Structure formats: C-alpha cells, structure tokens
Amino acid sequence: MKPLFAILFLLCFSFCDVNAQDFKVSYDKKDLKAVIQKIEQHFEVRFSYNNSILEHQKFSYSGTIDVDLFLLEIEIQNRIASEYIDRKNIILKGKDKTNPSYILDEVQIVSEYLTSGFDQNKEDGSIILNPTQMGVLPGLVEPDVLQSLQLLPGVSSPTESATNLHIRGGTPDQNLVLWDGIKMYHQGHLFGMISAFNPYITDRVNIYRSGASAKYGNRISGIIDMHSSDDILEKTSVGVGSNLLNADAYIKLLVIKDKLGLVVSSRRSLTDVFNSITYQQLGNKVFQNTKIEDINTQTREEELTVLKDQFYFVDFNAKTTWKINDKNRINFSSLFVRNELDYANSTFEGETSNDKLDLKNSGFSLQTDHSVSQNLKLSSNINYSDYQSDNSLIETTPVDSESYNRTNSVKDFGVSFQSELSFSPSKKLLLGLEYNDYNVNSLIDFPEGSLEDEIENNSLNAINVFGEYRYTSKKWFVNSGLRVSRYGKLNKTFFEPRFYMNYNINPHFKFKSSGEIKNQAISQLITFEFNELGLHNNVWALADNDDIPILSNYQLTTGFLFDKNNWKLDIEGYYRYTEGLTTSTRGFNSNAITDSYFSGKSSAYGIDILIKKRIKRFRTWLSYSLSKTLFNFGDLQNGNFAGNFDQRHVISFSNTYKLKRFQFSLGWHFATGKPFSTPSGIGTFTNENNETESFLEYGSQNNTRLVSYHKLDGSILYDFKLGKHKNTKARIGVSFLNIYNHTNQIDRFFNINSDNSEISEERIIGLRTTPNVVFRVTF
Structure with missing residues (x-):
C-alpha cells in the first residue's frame, strides 16, 4: 500500500499549485486569431493553420481555461477541428464545407468517435486511435492500445485479456x-x-472491422495497423513513468533539424522485484488451475518448496526518420518483445521440477517514400518478423532425470512496392506488388522411450498483386479493389475482391456498405502434450493442403451513420462465412473431443450499435453487439452448434468527464456467458500397448452456457506541471477493474480424476477487484 499512499500524498500536494497553473480569461466576441496568440504564449504551444479559417471568427469565454478546453470551445463555437502533432504542436482545420479550407484535409476525419483520441476515417469507415491524445478510459490507468479497442462494438475479449481479440x-x-x-x-x-x-x-x-483495403492480406478477420510517428520534432523530448506492473522511458531525439530524428523507447516489468497487488491479482487469474496454483497450495500445506518463481517482460522500440528532401523520406523501425517465466519446486523426497517458458517476437521494417510528382507517389517496404516460443520441463529424482521440450518459431520476410496515382482530387488508383516468405518450425521432444518426437519444418512463399480505385465526391466515396495471391508450394491461386462505399444522404446522415473475400495460410493450433502450466498451448502452423487447409472467408456489411448536435449513432449489420476450420485450430475447443481430426466451417452474423452524446467536457456512449456464431462439423455432430466464443449480447456503457486538470471515467461491461460442452460420461479404449485408457464422452458440443458476465471499471487522472518554469508535465492516476468484485466465470473444463472413476470440474474465474496507479513526467 506504500505506493498508493505516495500517490495520494502527491495528489494532495499538487492541489496547492492548482491556482498557479490556471489561466483565467474573459473574452466577449474577441478576434480568434488574437486569442490563439495569447494561448500560444501562455501554454508554450504552437498552432498551425490556414489564415482563411480564422477570418471573421470570434471567440467568447469567461473563466479558467487550458489548451484542451480551448480546443473544445473553438470546435463548438467556430467549427474548427484540431489535431495534435505532438504535445507542443497543434494543427487547426476547418470543419464546415462552406469554409474554403475544408478541402485541405487529405484524410477526412470525423472527430471523437468515442472520446478524445478515438476518431473515424470519414472515407473508408475505419477507426483511428491516437494513444498520445487519448482521454481517460474506464479501468485503464494508461492508454493500453489493444485493451482500448474493446470499447468498440464488435470487438470483444471473452477471456478478459488484451490480446485475445475476437472481431x-x-x-x-x-x-x-x-x-x-x-x-x-x-x-x-x-x-x-x-x-x-x-x-x-x-x-x-x-482498426478495420470490415471494408479493408486490398493492400492488407493473409488474415481473414480484423486488421490492427499501428504506426509510430513519422514527424521530426523541433526539439528533443523525454518521458518516463511507472505503474504497479512496469516502468518505461522514451526519448524523441532531434538529430538534424528538419532532416533526421530518432525515437527510442523501453519498458520493463517490475514483477520480479516488486510483488504489487496488481501483479498478484493478474497472476491469480493467469495461473489458476495450473501447476503453479497447485504447488502454491501444497506449499502452504508444507508438502512442497518453491525454489524459484521468476517472471518478467520487456519490450524495446527504435525508429529513425530521415527526410532526405521534400520528395524523399526513409523510415527504419525495429522492435523486441520478450516474456520469460522460470518456475522450480522440490519435494521432501528430493524430487525437483523446473518449468521454463520464453516468448519472443522481434523484427524490423524499412520504408521508403518518393514523390515523383504532385500526382504520383511511390513507396517500398522491407519487413521481417521473428517469433520464438520455447517451453521446457526438467524433472529430477535422486536417481534419474527427464526433460521435455517444445519449440515453435515463425520467420516471416516480406517486401512490397506500391504506387498511388491521382488522376484528379476525386480519383485515385493504387497498385502494388508484394512477396512473402514464411518458415515455421515446431519441435516436441519427449523423454527417450516415452513417445515419439514430433518435428515439423514447413516453408511457404506467396506472390501477391493488388490494386484498387478510389472515387470521392460530395455525396459518394467508393473504394473497389482486387488482391490476387499465388502460393507456390500449395500450387493455389486466390482472388480476393474488396469493396467499400458510403453515400452522404445529407450532411448528417450516411449510408455505408462493404464486401470482401480473404484467405489465410498461417494459423494457430492448440496442443496439450506436456505443458502443465496451461499457458501458451497454441502453436503457429502453415497450411499444407492436407490436415491444415487454407482458411477462406467472405464478409458482407451494411449500415448507416448519423452525426448531429454532438449526437452520434452508428449501426452496422454483418454476415461472415468461414471455411477451412479444423478441430485442432484455435477456432474450436479441442478439450471437448477425442484425438480424432475433423474439418468444418462457421458462420457469424450480427449487428453493432454505437450511441454517443457529448455535452461539453462530458462524454457518454453505449456500444452494443448482438451476434450469433455457429459451427458446422458434420463428422463430429449433425447440424449447427454454437461456436466456442459465441456471446449473443455484449454491452459497454462508458462515461468520461474532464474537470480542470482532472479526468474521470466510469464504465460498466456486460456479456452473456460463452458456451461450453458438458461430458455425458467416461469411456474406455485399448491403446497400442494393450493398456486400457479412459476418455470423456460428449453427447453434443457446446450444449451449456456460462452465467452472464458483468463488471464496473473506473479511472481518475490528474495532470499538473513541475519545475521552476513549469515546463515539465506530470500525471498521476489510479484505476480499478471490477470495482464491486463480482465473481465472473470465463471458462469451464472437465477432467477425469486419478482413479478414472469420476469427472472433475475446473472453473476459470476472471479478475477480481484490481487496482493500479501511475506516475509520469514528460519534459
């Protein structure tokens, strides 16, 4: 609790400085340009704008104001939108189509799809997330990129994780x-x-839930395309911060003015040095019903001794931006992500067990951009990703030792070339060529004489050609494209047409529709060979035209968007159909069947609804998803049955409010329970060694549902300044997940007990009340 008391003390201390930070103004129809100059001087920021958008514009306000409130007020009073380049540089744009500067916007943006930092591309309908501008969100003490997406209708995580997103x-x-x-x-x-x-x-x-560009390939569901900044800052900036899980630091370095910039960041967990209440709660959820939980229980009963319990994670990013001249730019990015677990225990008889799990993903990309002319742009990209999962178990006795090992690696190399030709401001043609090379290796090494080792080394290359035509007018936006992929080793060619359109019925009401076909040659399988940790049982595997087919999918959507008087209503219905699923893929719960192999398909349809209202500094929105996912595995069960992660109703009700330097957020989340299979009994069979083994029998798949899931999350942030000249920005905050500590079941499994006589049940419980605090400074 000491860090919490320190935060509260700092919060109380900072109250004493509030009045010194306030900027009190009184304007009555004051010339807006003059007001902007005053704001620039006081807050040491710089606005960039076309002078035409400020002509004849007036501004009225009386009271205490800051930069964010000023931007909100000019948007309401003057129809002027804003965009942060960084915390010191802000672009102002006209929002009214009668304003001549409106056409300067290269990408048309609808501001605040949810809250600040959540925007929407007015053309292709994709959601644009700006983490550095993001306002406070329920339950998040910092703007986690993937967790934030779960506030969007149609995006959910039934397992309560940030990365397991179902779109x-x-x-x-x-x-x-x-x-x-x-x-x-x-x-x-x-x-x-x-x-x-x-x-x-x-x-x-x-973020694309549908209507993706033809340049995106080899995945059949959603697209999450993240970018670090390409801008070269005017001066160096540094940020450091810590919460109860990790500490991080970054530097955005100006190397050569207007020419060369460097960004470096690093983050490391505190979990191996500080057993915070946040880590305890997350660990209880992650390690439940695994060996670690069982051993910890036995340790309390003095049957086992934990020799080692170490877990940590780290990530590192670096980017170099070189602006050669006005027509040429080069970006080089690299990253490294690692998670490592080392857990060992011993018994009084001298038996020891040591589990190790090491997960890594590293990579780099080289991007070049060249403007041949105002109407023709060329770009190229070279990228490489290296994924490695190593899992080992060593068991020793006073007289013997055995080891188990499992590795899974993916090496993904790609190169692409792309051209964009503008025939006119309303007509654009995109053409591209892409080459991909995949190498996937898997090894399961069993002790000598127990089971035969499993080794699999696969490679696959693909040549992709894509093109799309975009047409824009006052009423229409149409994007039609085609992607053609040729997989050499599989000797297969796939055609993937893409289509997205929207029609402005009037300035506030828009109709939209999309259709797309996608294919996927690499996916995850689930295995349970020896990993008693129950963690990361999924392995990446390539399609082989045999046991692992290529996944094929098509999706259709239609809907409308209404935006007027700070009200927003977005409704979109969809239907998607997928072939190529197997009972060993992640799309099916292999706990519910025997080792037999079956192939199948799935269909999903639903409607996503967003209703949002903004009242000055208060935002409230409701996102609702009504959906149904069905599986069809004819050799396993006749007819359709509910998919493993089928949740018919998912509701998020969120609220945010900004009061001077405070930001408050409160959100309630509800979801119907996902289905699971209940066994009908215990069966037996004779194995190759003429031994009798038992297995669970199932009458039907996913025939029962968990109880409904719900929780309440909240966050509070406070921003202030430090230093003699108040040029260091600081932030403290606190968040709570599952405030009322509701017991949520997120999964249920069944096993046969040791004497093969009864069926035992295991329940996976979601996070209980989980607090977190943060402290950050930026200078």
Whole structure:
C-alpha cells in the first residue's frame, strides 16, 4: 500500500499549485486569431493553420481555461477541428464545407468517435486511435492500445485479456496485427493481460472491422495497423513513468533539424522485484488451475518448496526518420518483445521440477517514400518478423532425470512496392506488388522411450498483386479493389475482391456498405502434450493442403451513420462465412473431443450499435453487439452448434468527464456467458500397448452456457506541471477493474480424476477487484 499512499500524498500536494497553473480569461466576441496568440504564449504551444479559417471568427469565454478546453470551445463555437502533432504542436482545420479550407484535409476525419483520441476515417469507415491524445478510459490507468479497442462494438475479449481479440466472430490468430509494417505473432505481456506496444510512441492505430483495403492480406478477420510517428520534432523530448506492473522511458531525439530524428523507447516489468497487488491479482487469474496454483497450495500445506518463481517482460522500440528532401523520406523501425517465466519446486523426497517458458517476437521494417510528382507517389517496404516460443520441463529424482521440450518459431520476410496515382482530387488508383516468405518450425521432444518426437519444418512463399480505385465526391466515396495471391508450394491461386462505399444522404446522415473475400495460410493450433502450466498451448502452423487447409472467408456489411448536435449513432449489420476450420485450430475447443481430426466451417452474423452524446467536457456512449456464431462439423455432430466464443449480447456503457486538470471515467461491461460442452460420461479404449485408457464422452458440443458476465471499471487522472518554469508535465492516476468484485466465470473444463472413476470440474474465474496507479513526467 506504500505506493498508493505516495500517490495520494502527491495528489494532495499538487492541489496547492492548482491556482498557479490556471489561466483565467474573459473574452466577449474577441478576434480568434488574437486569442490563439495569447494561448500560444501562455501554454508554450504552437498552432498551425490556414489564415482563411480564422477570418471573421470570434471567440467568447469567461473563466479558467487550458489548451484542451480551448480546443473544445473553438470546435463548438467556430467549427474548427484540431489535431495534435505532438504535445507542443497543434494543427487547426476547418470543419464546415462552406469554409474554403475544408478541402485541405487529405484524410477526412470525423472527430471523437468515442472520446478524445478515438476518431473515424470519414472515407473508408475505419477507426483511428491516437494513444498520445487519448482521454481517460474506464479501468485503464494508461492508454493500453489493444485493451482500448474493446470499447468498440464488435470487438470483444471473452477471456478478459488484451490480446485475445475476437472481431465479429473471428478468432485472435485471424487478426492481422502490424507495427510499422512488421507482422506481430506475439502481441502481449503477462500472457496477454496487457499489450506489448508502448502507447507513448504509438502515433496512430487504424482498426478495420470490415471494408479493408486490398493492400492488407493473409488474415481473414480484423486488421490492427499501428504506426509510430513519422514527424521530426523541433526539439528533443523525454518521458518516463511507472505503474504497479512496469516502468518505461522514451526519448524523441532531434538529430538534424528538419532532416533526421530518432525515437527510442523501453519498458520493463517490475514483477520480479516488486510483488504489487496488481501483479498478484493478474497472476491469480493467469495461473489458476495450473501447476503453479497447485504447488502454491501444497506449499502452504508444507508438502512442497518453491525454489524459484521468476517472471518478467520487456519490450524495446527504435525508429529513425530521415527526410532526405521534400520528395524523399526513409523510415527504419525495429522492435523486441520478450516474456520469460522460470518456475522450480522440490519435494521432501528430493524430487525437483523446473518449468521454463520464453516468448519472443522481434523484427524490423524499412520504408521508403518518393514523390515523383504532385500526382504520383511511390513507396517500398522491407519487413521481417521473428517469433520464438520455447517451453521446457526438467524433472529430477535422486536417481534419474527427464526433460521435455517444445519449440515453435515463425520467420516471416516480406517486401512490397506500391504506387498511388491521382488522376484528379476525386480519383485515385493504387497498385502494388508484394512477396512473402514464411518458415515455421515446431519441435516436441519427449523423454527417450516415452513417445515419439514430433518435428515439423514447413516453408511457404506467396506472390501477391493488388490494386484498387478510389472515387470521392460530395455525396459518394467508393473504394473497389482486387488482391490476387499465388502460393507456390500449395500450387493455389486466390482472388480476393474488396469493396467499400458510403453515400452522404445529407450532411448528417450516411449510408455505408462493404464486401470482401480473404484467405489465410498461417494459423494457430492448440496442443496439450506436456505443458502443465496451461499457458501458451497454441502453436503457429502453415497450411499444407492436407490436415491444415487454407482458411477462406467472405464478409458482407451494411449500415448507416448519423452525426448531429454532438449526437452520434452508428449501426452496422454483418454476415461472415468461414471455411477451412479444423478441430485442432484455435477456432474450436479441442478439450471437448477425442484425438480424432475433423474439418468444418462457421458462420457469424450480427449487428453493432454505437450511441454517443457529448455535452461539453462530458462524454457518454453505449456500444452494443448482438451476434450469433455457429459451427458446422458434420463428422463430429449433425447440424449447427454454437461456436466456442459465441456471446449473443455484449454491452459497454462508458462515461468520461474532464474537470480542470482532472479526468474521470466510469464504465460498466456486460456479456452473456460463452458456451461450453458438458461430458455425458467416461469411456474406455485399448491403446497400442494393450493398456486400457479412459476418455470423456460428449453427447453434443457446446450444449451449456456460462452465467452472464458483468463488471464496473473506473479511472481518475490528474495532470499538473513541475519545475521552476513549469515546463515539465506530470500525471498521476489510479484505476480499478471490477470495482464491486463480482465473481465472473470465463471458462469451464472437465477432467477425469486419478482413479478414472469420476469427472472433475475446473472453473476459470476472471479478475477480481484490481487496482493500479501511475506516475509520469514528460519534459
């Protein structure tokens, strides 16, 4: 509790300085340009704008004001939108189509899809997340990139993790996750409870639930495309911070003015040096019903001794931006993500057991951009991703020792070339060529004489050609494209048409629709060979035209968007159909069947609804998803049955409020329970060694549901300044997950007890009340 008391003390201390930070003004129809100059001088920020948007504009306000409140007021009073380049540089844009500067916007943005930092691309309908501008969100003490997406309708995490995102009936391995063009095969820390991407150097995240561009390929579900900043700052800035799980630091370095910039960030967990209440709660959720929980219980009963219990995570990012001249730019990005667990125990008889798990994902990308002319732009990208999962178990006795090992690696190399030709401001043509090379290796090494080792080394290359045509007018936006993929080793060619359109019925009401076909050649399988930790049982595998088919999917959507008087209503219905599923893929719960192999398909349909209202500094929104996901595995069970992660109703009700330097957020989340299979009895069979073994028998799949899930989350942030000249920004905050400590069941499994006579039940419980605090400074 000491860190919490320190935060509270600092909060109380900072109250004494509030009045010194306030900027009290009194303007009555004052010339807006003159007001902007006063704001620039007092807060040491700089506004960039076209003078035409300030002509004849007046501003009225009386009271205490800060930069964020000023931006909100000019948006309401003058229809002027704002965009942060960084915390010191802000762009102002006209929002009214009668304003001549309106056409300067290269990408049309609808501000505040949810709250500050959540925008929407007015053309292709994608959601744009700006973590550095993001307001406070329920239960988050810092802007976690992947956790934030769960506030969007159609995006959910039935397992309560940040990385296991299910987008409109898809599974997590079916999502394409990119960091500066690098494909991410491992995206989380603490076994998925938090995302592995530092939000303070993440400049922009584009999220597609549907209607994706033809340039995106080899995944059949959602797309999460993350970018760090390409801008070269005017001066160096540094940020450091810590919460009860990790500490981080970054530096945005100006090397050569207007030419060369460098960004470096690093984050490391505190879990191996500080057993905070946050880590305890997350650990209780992650390690429940595993060997670690069992051993800890036995340790309390003095049957076992824990020799080692070490877990930590780290991530590192670096980016170099070189602006050669006005027509040429080069960006080089690299990252490294690692999670490591080392757990050992012993008995009084001298038997020891040591489990190790090491997860890594590293990579780099090289991006070049060249403007041939005002109407023709060329770009190229070279990217590489290296994923490695190593899991080992060593068991020793006074006379013998045995070891088990399992590794899974993915090496993904890609190169692409792209051109964008503008025939006119309303007509654009995108053409591209992409080459991908995949190498996936798996090894399961059993003790000598027990089981035969399993070794699998696969490679696959693909050549992709894509193109799309975009047409924009006052009423229409149409994006039609085609992606053609040729997989050499499989000797297969796939055609993937893409289509998205929206039509402005009037300035406040828009109709939209999309259709797309996608294919996927790499996916995850689930295994349970020897890992008693119950962690990371999924392995990446390539399609082989045999046991692992290529996943194929098509999706259709239609809906409308209404935006007027700070009200927003977004409704979109969808249907998606997927072929190529197997009982060994992540899309099916292999706990519910025998070792037999079956193939199948799935269909998902639903409607996503967002209702939002903004009243000055108060935002409230309700997101609701009504959906149904069905599986069809004809050889396993006749007819359709509910998918493993089918949740018919998912509701999020969120509220945020800003009061001077405080930000408050409170949100309630509800979801119907996901289905699971209950066994009908215990069966037996004779194995190859003429021994009798038992197995669970199931009459039907996913025939029961968990009880409904609900929780209340909240957060409070406070921003202030430090130093003699008040040029150091600081933030403290506190958050709580599951405030009323509700017991949520998020999964249920069944096993046969040791004497093969009874069926035992294991329940996975979600997070109980979990607090966290943060302290950050930026200078």
